[in-house]
Amino acid sequence: MKVANILLVVSAVMLTGTVVADSDVESFRTKFLNDDLRWSQIEDRARQEAEVHFYYWGGDDNLNIWIDSIVVQEMNKLGVKLIPHRITATKDVVDLALAEKNAGKGLGQGSVDVVWVNGENFYTLAQQNLLFGSFAERLPESIHYEWSDSDSRSQLNKFDFGFETLGREMPWSGEQYVCAANRELLPVSDTPNTYKELESWLQENPGLFTYVKPPHYLGNTFVQQVLYEMNPYGTGALPFQRNLASFTAKEFSELVRPGFDYLNRIAPNLANVSQGSPRYPENDAALMNLFRNSEIAIECQFGLFHVANLKRQGKMPDSAEEIILPSGNMIKNKNYLALIGNAPNPAASLVFINYMSSFDAQKDKIDLVGYPVGLDSWTLNKSQQDELDAVTPPHYGLTQADLDSNIAPDTNASLVNLIEHIWIKTVEQKGTQNIESLVETYMSQQ
Amino acid sequence: MNQPVSSLNLWLALLPATGLIILLVGGSALFVLVQSLGYAPGYGINEFPTLKYYSQLINNPGFGYSVWLTSYYAVVATIIATILGIILALILRKQFKIKPVTQHLYKYPLMVPYLVGIALVVLLFSQSGIVARVALALGFIERPAEFPALLFSHQGWGIIMVYVWKQMPFMTLSIYTLLIHRDPGLDDAAQLLGASAWQRFWKVTLPPLIPGTLSAALICFAFNFGAFEVPFILGGGFPETLPVQSWRLFNDPDYQHRLQGMAIIMFTFVALLVIFWAQYRLVSTRPYLRQSKTQ
């Protein structure tokens, strides 16, 4: 009898224990989103949760070192153990979070807390209801970011690939798609500054250029910029800000056709021209290998300071310089830290993201890793601005002002996968389907 | 006095090992078969049975070229590895000063992962690699593009090089084992009767080796046909070899494509069965081959 009683009590406690934990974390979320919590309460809860799982692209050694050493230390001071997970493709983490959600794991029960993300991956998270909620403007460190709707500079903080973030992700780094040229192979006078000029230059210098292939995000960005420049209506990036649903198949295919024709035209003149089919590198490491060994003369990737960073690591030719390509259409955006909807440690995640958004963390990041800051420098005081300038990497061959005057926005998140799909089918596989039917099929599957 | 072993004890002893193989290999093959025929409730697809995914796969642009490329790399590498293996095995049959060192050294590619071979080939044979730089220094070329595209092209010499590097030791070991189990007396007799080295090789040495060599070559062919990391890293882009293509399809968000990936895997299992059958025919009639095969 006694044993039975004990068992009953224990099982009751265990049952209610789990139920209490679930509703406990849900009530935390509700209170947080209602602004019922002070930051100190969140920090207390974070210490209780004790861990945070951060998933991020692990392809940059310096980033890995900074996170594993300094960031882990700083988080320890706040009473939270940071557990970094290096991944090769953000899409895999999105799939993981989705699979867990489908397996019934709710808030407090998943394995992913924070993800370094932007663009169509964030869009997918939002569409699948995998986000915790609006937290960005509630963080103490959000004072360094522009949120005011009346200031157009707030756009980059509030819209990710044209899609409203609603504070569900916090800006972490600002970036721009920058190209570099090897001056030993390409003198200043011959440098193409638009894709049209690139095409004629390639005809005289075949094999000296290539681009990372979609579905890698660097490939997608290159293709998008081509579409901007080759826009038959001359409106650049503007129509690409619209959502997919606002297009008809005919309209969209008319818009993109000249761009894809261009990509097919230059394909025979890209790297590996001698063996027949062009070589599209899988990722930026492969592309940079071609560039630093003088196999190609121009390379393009996201990285406002990538020339300086790679020179510092001995991975750039000495004569490399930044160039403007293409004029007026160099995509500038931000990338973010998102808080996942079934995060096991929501309070610790908030504390972590808050730290990563702080002036000190942002300054360390640009100093040691060379990534541009995500915060808005006009919100800083003079001494902070000076500190930041002191550690900002230099530009080679251009000034920041040159780069600032040639920017374009991202493509709308809903269009990214479609454009990638069209490239794979018509440029890589040289399929015979026409673009309009591809778009139609894709739209019907949405 | 022999104690007869009960049949039950015998099968019990074999059960864990055979059971595991049958379960994992057979079970997974069954799973793949069923999926490729359209039964995938996890993806919300239940059209079992249908050949639709096989026909979609075959109609994919570049499928035929994929099959050709995969077979071409596998066959060429196997042939080269076999020829080199025969030559080295014949050398090892003789006595010479550095024989012990040679016997140790030639096997080392078997002891390291394929990735090491890939790393070496990338370092040496890319168009801006070490060999190309030596060619530049000797005045043969002026720019990287003038060096032949051995890697990252469909001609696939880089791929074939890694396969040969890995498999020549395997072929040598197999052929050498066959050689030393044969009676050398026949060879000596032929020489005493005045046969030249060339004649001895073709008429006396080689013929009995053929079944065993073929058996080992089939293993090499199977390895090459199913290899992933080598063509993935060193390949020439779309269309890619079948294993790489199956991986790409498996990762595609479109579930229809994933089932096509399963169809490719099924295709590989079937090819395996064919090779299995060929091996069986070779080996079952030649019991001496069974004991002499080592890796």
Next chain:
Amino acid sequence: MSQSRVANKYRLTSWQWLFLATIGFLWLAPVLPLAIQSLAFQWHWPDLLPEVWWLTAREQTRLPIGWDYIFSPYSHLYEAFVNTLIIGVSVTLITLIICLPAARVLAKYPFKLKPQIELLFSTPLLLPEIALALALLIPFIRLDISGGYTGVIIAQLVPTIPYMIRILTSAYSGVRIQYEEQARLLGASSLQVFRYIQLPLLIPGIIAGCLFTFLVSSNIFLITFLIGQGSIETLPTLLFAKISGGAMDATAAGLTLVVMLPGVLFLLAVERHIQEIN
């Protein structure tokens, strides 16, 4: 006259010396550029030697590079090494336990389906890793054993069993059944027969089998990569992450040298045992 002609047949012709020299060169020479690459900070086309060496550069960089990075905690080399060890030892022990009884039967007792069973054990050699890994992945995900040691270890049993079985069968063939019978006649139990007769004679073969199986397991890449789903880092997966783009740098070169080490050590240590079994 005929004696010296027969004796000549045991010396190499000059073509054969040339062949041997070429193979030797091709096998050994690449290690030199690899070592140089691992010690280079800046080594681009067209330089035959690095423009800037690692030893100079490491004093000026703030974060560890090259060999410093490889042996720092940031490269995850230690975790990869430990995982490779854990998986290798587990796979070796499991295959040993399940293959011992099977090898004994195969070596000693002729039985009806013997050729078929032997061929069954050769099947995994013909099965591509991609087919096995993709086929097992979804069932393992359903059973919740993917992404961790369990799934990877179970999957690695398939390519390793053929090697263990083969080596153990050879080892058992060397244990004369007469010893066993004599011991039984003298009243020894099965356990005593195993412990005092079979085991000592088997031990060299068991050691060889274990070392070889461990080596095979430590070189497996694709199964760990796919079934581990990125959570299990081993030496091969670490190397793959570095060279998957088809590019070489100092860290990749250093890692390649590290990954080659187990194989080379094995070669030096066990070569004799393999010869004996042959």
